[in-house]
Amino acid sequence: xxxxxRAAIAEDAPLLVEGTGSKRGLGKPETGLANxxxxxxxxxxxxxxxxxxxxxxxxxxxxxxxxxxxxxAAHRQRLEFEPMxxxxxxxxxxxxxxxxxxxxxxxxxxxxxxxxxxxxxxxxLTAVSGRGExxxxxxxxxxNVTGYDLSKGLAGSFGTLAVMTSVTMxxxxxxxxEATLVLRGLADDAAAGAMAAAxxxxxxxxxxxxxxxxxxxxxxxxxxxxxxxxxxRIEGVEPSVEARAAHLSAGLSRVGRLERLEGxxxxxxxxxxxxxxxxxDGTDKPVWRISxxxxxxxELVMSLRMAAAIDAFYDWQGGLVxxxxxxxxxxxxxxxxxxxxxxxxxATLMRASEAARTSAPVFEPQPDALARLSKRLKDQFDPAxxxxxxxxx
Amino acid sequence: xxxRMPAPNGTILARRREIVEALRRIVPGEGVVAEATELKxxxxxxxxAYRQVPxxxxxxxxxAEVAAILSxxxxxxxxxxxxxxxxxxxxxxxxxxxGVLLVLSRFNRILEIDFDNRCAVVQPGVTNLGIxxxxxxxxxxxxxxxxxxIACSIGGNVAENSGGVxxxxxxxxxxxxxxxxxxxxxxxxxxxxxxxxxxxxxDLLGLMTGSEGLLGVVTEVTVRILxxxxxxxxxxxxxxxxxxxxACVAAxxxxxxxxxxxxxxxRPAIHAAEAFVHAGYPLDVEALLIVELDGPQAEVDHLLxxxxxxxxxxxxxxxxxxxxEDERARFWAGRKAAFPAVGRISPDYLCxxxxxxxxxxxxxxxxxxxxxxxxxxxxxxxxHAGDGNLHPLIxxxxxxxxxxxxxxxxxxxILRLCVxxxxxxxxxxxxxxxxxxxxxxxxxxDDLRHQQRVKCAFDDKHLLNPGxxxxxxxxxxxxxxxxxxxGQVPFPDLPRF
Ligand SMILES: Cc1cc2nc3c(=O)[nH]c(=O)nc-3n(C[C@H](O)[C@H](O)[C@H](O)COP(=O)(O)OP(=O)(O)OC[C@H]3O[C@@H](n4cnc5c(N)ncnc54)[C@H](O)[C@@H]3O)c2cc1C
Ligand SMILES: Cc1cc2nc3c(=O)[nH]c(=O)nc-3n(C[C@H](O)[C@H](O)[C@H](O)COP(=O)(O)OP(=O)(O)OC[C@H]3O[C@@H](n4cnc5c(N)ncnc54)[C@H](O)[C@@H]3O)c2cc1C
Numbered sequence: 048x049x050x051x052x053r054a055a056i057a058e059d060a061p062l063l064v065e066g067t068g069s070k071r072g073l074g075k076p077e078t079g080l081a082n083x084x085x086x087x088x089x090x091x092x093x094x095x096x097x098x099x100x101x102x103x104x105x106x107x108x109x110x111x112x113x114x115x116x117x118x119x120a121a122h123r124q125r126l127e128f129e130p131m132x133x134x135x136x137x138x139x140x141x142x143x144x145x146x147x148x149x150x151x152x153x154x155x156x157x158x159x160x161x162x163x164x165x166x167x168x169x170x171x172l173t174a175v176s177g178r179g180e181x182x183x184x185x186x187x188x189x190x191n192v193t194g195y196d197l198s199k200g201l202a203g204s205f206g207t208l209a210v211m212t213s214v215t216m217x218x219x220x221x222x223x224x225e226a227t228l229v230l231r232g233l234a235d236d237a238a239a240g241a242m243a244a245a246x247x248x249x250x251x252x253x254x255x256x257x258x259x260x261x262x263x264x265x266x267x268x269x270x271x272x273x274x275x276x277x278x279x280r281i282e283g284v285e286p287s288v289e290a291r292a293a294h295l296s297a298g299l300s301r302v303g304r305l306e307r308l309e310g311x312x313x314x315x316x317x318x319x320x321x322x323x324x325x326x327x328d329g330t331d332k333p334v335w336r337i338s339x340x341x342x343x344x345x346e347l348v349m350s351l352r353m354a355a356a357i358d359a360f361y362d363w364q365g366g367l368v369x370x371x372x373x374x375x376x377x378x379x380x381x382x383x384x385x386x387x388x389x390x391x392x393x394a395t396l397m398r399a400s401e402a403a404r405t406s407a408p409v410f411e412p413q414p415d416a417l418a419r420l421s422k423r424l425k426d427q428f429d430p431a432x433x434x435x436x437x438x439x440x
Numbered sequence: 441x442x443x444r445m446p447a448p449n450g451t452i453l454a455r456r457r458e459i460v461e462a463l464r465r466i467v468p469g470e471g472v473v474a475e476a477t478e479l480k481x482x483x484x485x486x487x488x489a490y491r492q493v494p495x496x497x498x499x500x501x502x503x504a505e506v507a508a509i510l511s512x513x514x515x516x517x518x519x520x521x522x523x524x525x526x527x528x529x530x531x532x533x534x535x536x537x538x539g540v541l542l543v544l545s546r547f548n549r550i551l552e553i554d555f556d557n558r559c560a561v562v563q564p565g566v567t568n569l570g571i572x573x574x575x576x577x578x579x580x581x582x583x584x585x586x587x588x589x590i591a592c593s594i595g596g597n598v599a600e601n602s603g604g605v606x607x608x609x610x611x612x613x614x615x616x617x618x619x620x621x622x623x624x625x626x627x628x629x630x631x632x633x634x635x636x637x638x639x640x641x642x643d644l645l646g647l648m649t650g651s652e653g654l655l656g657v658v659t660e661v662t663v664r665i666l667x668x669x670x671x672x673x674x675x676x677x678x679x680x681x682x683x684x685x686x687a688c689v690a691a692x693x694x695x696x697x698x699x700x701x702x703x704x705x706x707r708p709a710i711h712a713a714e715a716f717v718h719a720g721y722p723l724d725v726e727a728l729l730i731v732e733l734d735g736p737q738a739e740v741d742h743l744l745x746x747x748x749x750x751x752x753x754x755x756x757x758x759x760x761x762x763x764x765e766d767e768r769a770r771f772w773a774g775r776k777a778a779f780p781a782v783g784r785i786s787p788d789y790l791c792x793x794x795x796x797x798x799x800x801x802x803x804x805x806x807x808x809x810x811x812x813x814x815x816x817x818x819x820x821x822x823x824h825a826g827d828g829n830l831h832p833l834i835x836x837x838x839x840x841x842x843x844x845x846x847x848x849x850x851x852x853x854i855l856r857l858c859v860x861x862x863x864x865x866x867x868x869x870x871x872x873x874x875x876x877x878x879x880x881x882x883x884x885x886d887d888l889r890h891q892q893r894v895k896c897a898f899d900d901k902h903l904l905n906p907g908x909x910x911x912x913x914x915x916x917x918x919x920x921x922x923x924x925x926x927g928q929v930p931f932p933d934l935p936r937f
Contacts (some may be wrong), residue, residue, distance in 0.1 A: 075825070077804075089873060093489070093840055098797075098799070099694070100690045100694045100798070100799065101798055101799060103797075105846055112727060115859045117815070153638060153643070155638070157639060160637070161622050163611065163615050164638050166638075166643055167611065167614070167615050169454075176890060178771050180886045180888045181886060181887070182884070182887045182889075182890040183812070183884070183887050184865070184885070184887070184890070186448070186795075186862070186864045186882075187797065187862055188795040188796065188797060188827070188828050188829075188862075188864055188867070189795075189827045189828070190603055190612065190795045190824065190828070190829040190867035190868055191795055191864045191866075191867060192600060192608070192650045192866050192867065192868055192869070192870055192871075193864045193865045193871060193875075193879070193882060193883075194871065194879065194883065194888075194891050195647055195650065195651055195891050195893070195894050195895075196601070196614070196646050196647060196649065196650050197647075197890060197891060199614070199643045199646025199647065199649075200642060200644075200646060200647045200894065201643075202486050202643050202646065203638070203640065203641070203642065203643050204642055204643075208642070218694075220693075220696030220697070220698065220700070221696070222696075238465055241501065243557075245558040246558060247556065247558060247580075247617075247667055248667055249579070249667040249668060249669055249670045249736070250736070251669075251735065251736075259637045270597055283735075283739060284739060284742055284743065286738040286739060286741075286742045287735060287738055287742065289734050289738065290736045290737065290738035290739065294736070338636040338637050338638060339635075339636045339787075340557045340634070340635035340636055341556070341557050341635075342557055349821065351701030353727075362635060365559075366636055366637060367637070368637075381794075390606045390634075390635065390636075391634060392634070392636035393636070393639060393640050395640060396617065398816075402749070410640050410784075411641075411642065413638050414630075414631075415639055416624070416628040416629070416630050416631075417630050417631075420624070420630065420644065420897065420898070421641055421642050421644070423896075423897040423898075424642055424644075424897040425642075425920075427889070427893035427894070427896055427897045427920070428893060430920065439641070
């Protein structure tokens with residue numbers, strides 16, 4: 048890997064780093080790059096260390112997430128950040144993502160609000176920087192403050208600082224049981240209140256999502272029907288799940304009609320929320336992923352509904368808004384202004400036609416001082432600009 | 441003290457009066473401390489073996505003042521050492537003779553509490569416990585709980601990525617901070633994250649957390665607050681050998697149980713703690729485990745039974761379950777007072793902080809016993825058993841000629857052993873000056889150079905907290921050159937302190 052990067056530097060040939068390319072459509076399209084080569088990590092795969100009792104796993108960066116999850120499941124363990132699979136949203140097969148790709152995009156599913164994102168679970172890694180030098184960061188133990196946390200620094204860097212060759216992750220025990228309480232028929236603002244109350248209770252809720260009526264029918268093969276559904280997930284040992292479900296139900300049943308899903312029915316529902324199934328429609332209508340303070344999500348959506356034809360649903364207690372633009376235009380300015388007016392956050396264009404991704408900034412533009420600092424970091428790690436040029440533009 | 445700091449810059453020392461006046465123009469009144477007697481309290485932090493009176497101390501109250509101080513120091517190439525409450529155990533806040541000490545203790549206001557979004561926005565000088573105090577009337581708390589929580593500041597916690605006994609289940613500072621505002625050495629104010637999650641772009645929040653004051657000065661912190669668990673109960677488990685205690689820890693986790701806290705103490709630590717606080721610890725065991733289970737009553741009851749079963753199977757000779765909040769507090773009292781308890785039986789002690797893969801515990805404890813004989817100094821162990829973070833306390837007497845240097849050599853050997861078994865030099869106390877020269881034990885030259893490139897992106901003149909964390913300060917211009925040639929000694933002309 049080091050020699051590939053060095054050759055690329057010497058020949059001034061940019062590298063397009065990819066796991067399996069499942070997120071190729073993500074970020075700025077790679078057009079107009081003379082000389083560019085793809086650097087695929089697909090051959091760089093395999094779990095190299097797994098010690099269940101130590102809650103640690105190391106794998107080469109191109110190892111499919113699906114392979115890792117299967118191995119963990121066999122030992123009743125899991126990746127707690129619930130990595131999402133964006134394949135379906137982009138009209139691709141499921142299960143293509145790699146551990147390197149997931150960390151490079153710092154993607155996490157519904158459990159993010161309770162247990163953190165990919166960056167919260169990475170313990171260490173080995174990488175080749177854009178200087179063609181191999182370096183190691185972090186280690187294999189959970190508590191480690193020896194030097195800067197470069198593993199976090201590479202999380203979310205979309206392969207623009209270094210090519211990861213191997214990653215060490217913290218893994219956690221899988222849960223014995225899960226249940227989902229479903230509140231029916233709530234308007235978005237009432238749902239936000241219910242989710243805040245549930246998350247603010249001692250019931251250790253590990254997922255809080257809201258599907259407005261237009262969206263509810265498009266998860267779990269229509270199992271929820273066309274009525275708004277507010278989902279509250281609890282996981283753990285059986286007696287605990289029972290006790291917490293009872294505690295939450297007592298409060299929530301005052302807000303609306305309550306249903307309850309168990310086991311696989313519950314899991315299927317959260318998989319679909321995680322993978323943005325309601326918008327996995329085979330089109331390239333623009334899809335935004337917006338992160339704001341949880342209580343502001345529904346206000347933001349309300350204001351956007353006044354200005355454009357949109358379809359939306361919420362995860363992360365209402366703070367993660369998935370938004371589909373029905374008219375086919377991303378309307379980046381409209382969306383980003385609304386984010387700023389509602390307490391700030393960021394909006395990422397997760398899906399759009401190549402033309403739309405070329406004209407609209409895919410990532411939230413940064414304030415000047417922050418942009419300059421990020422640029423200096425990029426220049427330190429990849430002075431020749433050889434890794435994924437323009438990807439985060 | 442055996443770690444050398446960079447030689448003070450004579451030109452800066454000579455300009456002291458002028459610098460103090462300039463600082464007074466930025467922070468009026470008593471915010472600038474320049475008298476030798478008044479500077480004395482700032483000469484050390486929690487690592488008292490190292491002392492240095494700073495050039496001057498400045499205690500700003502606003503972000504604008506911090507920005508003005510930093511841009512002045514940047515323009516005049518004056519080193520700056522940030523300081524919170526000064527409880528660092530690695531010398532992170534050790535002043536420099538030619539450096540301004542930037543003390544954040546007046547930044548002590550809680551700016552906003554937002555229960556619906558489960559976060560609090562606070563200034564960096566607010567103490568760790570102060571956050572919990574401000575939110576507990578609604579049943580909330582801030583989870584990371586370093587033993588120093590009454591005193592240490594949240595800004596210091598961010599700079600050190602501090603942990604505590606509850607980090608096993610609830611994560612470290614890094615996992616509980618949602619956003620910060622910080623000021624760069626150039627005086628630019630930057631906000632990262634906030635009430636929303638996972639800001640895009642490079643994870644600068646992740647890099648800032650644990651950066652030991654070398655990358656920027658934190659002026660505001662948004663933390664996650666959680667509802668307190670419904671109940672918590674602790675088990676006190678005594679074992680005839682530390683191997684059995686270690687096996688019990690592995691078996692609990694192997695069963696898929698992540699306790700709220702899981703702490704171990706060895707015989708010397710048990711005896712010291714019992715003599716000090718009379719916690720009711722058994723004195724005839726080699727290892728003591730405190731396992732705390734928290735959550736809904738039903739869960740705690742269920743898991744208590746499971747854990748008790750595991751402990752018995754692993755050979756526990758004492759097993760007590762706390763029957764009241766009082767009793768639970770008493771179980772913890774000994775562990776929480778372990779440092780002062782050891783302080784009573786020895787004039788001085790050095791607290792080490794390596795982390796190891798849990799399974800290596802027996803090997804490391806055996807190695808430590810051998811090292812204890814080799815260096816002729818006793819050691820007591822307290823241990824965050826759940827996550828493999830060791831705190832060996834090396835007992836010494838600084839008034840005897842070579843005991844401090846022997847203690848330091850002993851400590852270094854312990855940390856080398858930790859690295860050898862796949863662990864790391866520091867789990868929560870930071871590198872600071874204390875472990876600075878050991879960094880090459882864990883990292884290669886290229887590893888360290890990539891870390892320093894982060895430093896160069898933030899502070900290319902090396903003005904923020906120089907002399908900490910890195911054994912060799914590469915000039916950024918030289919680090920900036922592209923790869924030279926394999927095998928060539930990089931920059932042989934650079935100063936090693
Ligand atoms: C903002 C955003 C927008 C998206 N938009 C689209 C879209 O429009 N169309 C579409 O098809 N998909 C899109 N996706 C998602 C994507 O489709 C995938 O589902 C997922 O990222 C697949 O993982 P992978 O391992 O195949 O990664 P890849 O797609 O191969 O890579 C993902 C990113 O990680 C980097 N990377 C991968 N491996 C490494 C490594 N070892 N070291 C360093 N960097 C590495 C790549 O350079 C790339 O920037 C988007 C994702 C995001 C976050
Ligand atoms: C008795 C005792 C018990 C302890 N127990 C624990 C424990 O259980 N777990 C644990 O993790 N630690 C523990 N510590 C260590 C220490 O309390 C922590 O490292 C704490 O976070 C330091 O906070 P502080 O405010 O005292 O920071 P200081 O000591 O003042 O500074 C520490 C470092 O942070 C930097 N810094 C401080 N404030 C800022 C800021 N606003 N911006 C940028 N940089 C800043 C300083 O430059 C320095 O490098 C203990 C210490 C003692 C004395």
